[in-house]
Amino acid sequence: MIPANFEYFAPKTIEEALQLLEQHGEDAKILSGGHSLIPVLKLRLASPGVVIDIGRIAELKAIKVDGSTISIGANATHAEIAANADLKTHCPLLAETAAQIGDQQVRNRGTIGGSLTHADPAADWPAAILALDAEIVARSSQGTRTIKAADFFLDLMTSAVESDEIVTEIRIAKPEQPAAAVYLKVPQSASGFAVIGVAAQLKVTNGKCEAASIGVTGLAPKAFRASSVEAALVGKTLDEAAINAASAKADAEADDAMEDIHASGDYRRHLARVFAKRAVLAAAAKA
């Protein structure tokens, strides 16, 4: 890697990091696991004057499951989330999604906070975070705010995080039926990013869908909740006809579909429908 010159800071506390961020403003970029920022630096698509490495801030790593709330530190790696026993019990969707990101080396370095902030439209986390209705906690030297997952992804590579903010934590209310969830994806053959990824978290009682929450990544410039599918499922008995009818609406919220050498927009829309169906079937089967 031959990036442009930059000044490097490795603060040990959040306060110190925020102070640096305030001091350097737009000229600074936050480095966590490096899997988003380093490729950008390598290709000189960005040449920040200052890189603030938050990787040594220990408090950002914690994964806590208390009462009805799950809290994941922004610096938790995908591998740590995938291996966490509490999450496997109380929110398996998180562990399952984490396990499907990239490869082992990527999972060992990449962090949930970094991935979310980068807002890559083909990243895996956005689907799960949307399906879990998570809240993202962002701090600046001015204070702390929480952003709902549904408001977090603004556009292609654009999240709601301001340039003076650092994502510190992801908060999730424990799902009522943790096991009734799944993340299914079609990995792009080169990068492993999602050509399409569908996360489903359901609540099913006696075969009837009481709640459905479905996140779709890879299809549109930003990940989204498949509200039309959700609406079509809730209150229904989850038989093949109901699931087929609902999943046919998986791309309804996508005004634009992404197109590249790996898949056309039409194919991505088709895959969204197929994988919404498969995700609902798989999640319902686990309920």
Add this chain to the structure above:
Amino acid sequence: MSFLAKYIGQKVKRTEDPRLVKGIGHYVDDIKLADTLHVVILRSQYAHAKIVSINTDAAKTSPGVVAVYTGADVAGKVGFVPCAAALPGLNVPKYPVLADGKVAFVGQPIAAVVATDKYKARDAADLIEVDYDPLDVVTDAEASAQSDSPVIHEEFGTNVAFTHQAGTGDIDSAFAQADKIVKEKLNHQRLAPISMEPRGVLAHYLPGEEQMTLWSSTQIPHLMRTQVAIMLGMAENRLRVITPEVGGGFGCKLNVYSEEALLGWIAMQVHKPVKWIESRRENFQATIHGRAQVGTCEIAVKNDGTLLGLRYNVTADLGAYLQLLTPAIPTLTGLMLSGCYKIPAIQMNCVGVFTNKMSTDAYRGAGRPEATYLVERMMDCVALELKMDPVELRRKNMPKPSEFPFPTATGLFYDSGDYEKALDKALAMADYQKLRAEQAEARKQGRLIGIGVSTYVEICAMGPSIALPAGGWESATVRVEPTGKVTVLTGVSPHGQGEETAFAQIIGDMLGIDMNDVLVIHGDTSIVQYGIGTFGSRGLAVGGAALVKAAEKVVAKAKTLAAHLLQTDEASLTFENGKFVGAPNDKSVSIQEVALAAYIPHNVPEDFEPGLTATHFFEPKNFTFPSGTHICVSEVDRETGDVKILRYIAVDDCGNQINPMIVQGQIHGGIAQGMAQALFEEVVYDENGQLLTGELMDYAVPKAHQLPFFELDHTVTPTDVNPLGAKGVGEAGTIGSTPATANSVIDALAPFGVTHVDLPLRPEKLWKLMNN
């Protein structure tokens, strides 16, 4: 020659691996010389453009910059990038190491920035202003051959670099007598070799001694020395090329690129070591690509399946310039068009054309995968047309073992082969008849199961000197040191093939010594006698043969001295297990004792030449022709077009195996690359000649989790072309696996009336076919 079998034939662990897996081996970038300057190369952003002007003023004054060079600086001082392949009437464009007023592909070198570190060099490169005047671009090979195409090299007035005809037999009468003619157009997509270690050069010139050392990640240190010396106008013996650890090549380092001579020339200007390490993006843009043929094949066949003739009209996409062997690759395709079948008449009409893309050249298999894919794909098309089982069609046309050496209509003599033996073994492993029954049952349930068979024969152990531009012999020196340790100097240049291990196994058995007492040295032109290098599955079959011959000379000389030491006749001695035995009173002497006596010649025969070392240059009398059968079972997802490989069976015959573990490793890697070509690998340029697959984020090299378990076995049909009976195995997996995988997936789509799909068989393509 008889061999002990203490090491030969055993799965000996590779002696190279500990240092490699510990990360303590030395690649070019690990060689650190004091005061080294770093070079960053500015490359063309356009696929075809005139360079109106280059402004390097800001770059030259950028911090840390020592010099900035452009085409004007090297013109007339550094020779053109060489093409060694000679074809009648070949148009060879001048290919300067830095562009001279014009660029013809994205990534072509324009300027070189020399600075105190690579960051400063890169910063300065960003300050160079190039004023381009864009020209019309042609990227499609068939369009490039048309008269209305933009012409890339105006001096030729055409984009056609050459036309080439191959094959013999009465092709017209073959087609006249045919019951059926089966025709298909096939595209062999462009691939990038993608060695784990990109290219790299470190050059160090000593003005007092007038000598230069060039460290390069290459497969051909000696050929590079000769070529770079010519390019720089320096005496060959004053240039030393060192090839340290090389992290893979797959043919892409069987070349001489702009950067070697450029770095050498810069080192002579600045009188300090200069280093350039290729980035992955440069590797995609400016290291050769492979394959890239598009053509129409016609097969003339009798209703009973007897093959009468094959005609192949093909356009080969050469890229913008000719690299070392660019035009030779399609000619290898022409040689192998008979596959493992009796085809009385064969004709290839090949047009090689320039396009605004990186040059194509040797990539693992180099011309033969194209032939095998073509023949094996066509065999399935013929079988479909004749409603024959594809296995029976193949079997019917195979030569019997007694028919070897088997002459082909392409002018070759296949050395040895037993094609049905491997076929039968693979069919038994797969339980072929049961598989077909299961397939029929699955189809009734709407499941799309495919069974693909590919038999193959390839041409290896390259090769007789007459057939190769730079000769095809190989050299070896066996040096028994005074303490009895043995140093081997080999002219081949292993870069992952494991010859340090295999050659030590051979010497261990031949000299009856511990293989750990053998050190194999390669890749240093000042230490090792001239050699040809590693490519074309030749390391063992040619380089190993030279080693055997050199070791025989050593044993013969040692025997003379042993007889003297034991005071007996040479004729009474035999060499067993490292000792000369057979002397009176059971006296014996070891090879180590003889070595010491040879270096301290206090007791030797009259006229005995001291020392115990021998060199042999081995000239093979023919190529070798490894063969085999691969079977792939796949399932296509009806909803998504996704392909799942259910089983993969490979039975390969590379003759005698020195180290079956290394053989299996070569087969594994080969299948991975060949299967990736069938399923997802492809270099994609857009219509403006911009490279869309310029990073590993977009170019899909195969990863372990994308591949199935490989069920491997082998047959052994030795060759008499070399004393080892080994045929070579470096490329076999790549050659057999692409057609087996493709045939399997296309067979899965048979219920949709699909008879052929061009590679790669990506899910969306298959989904569209099923929903058309």
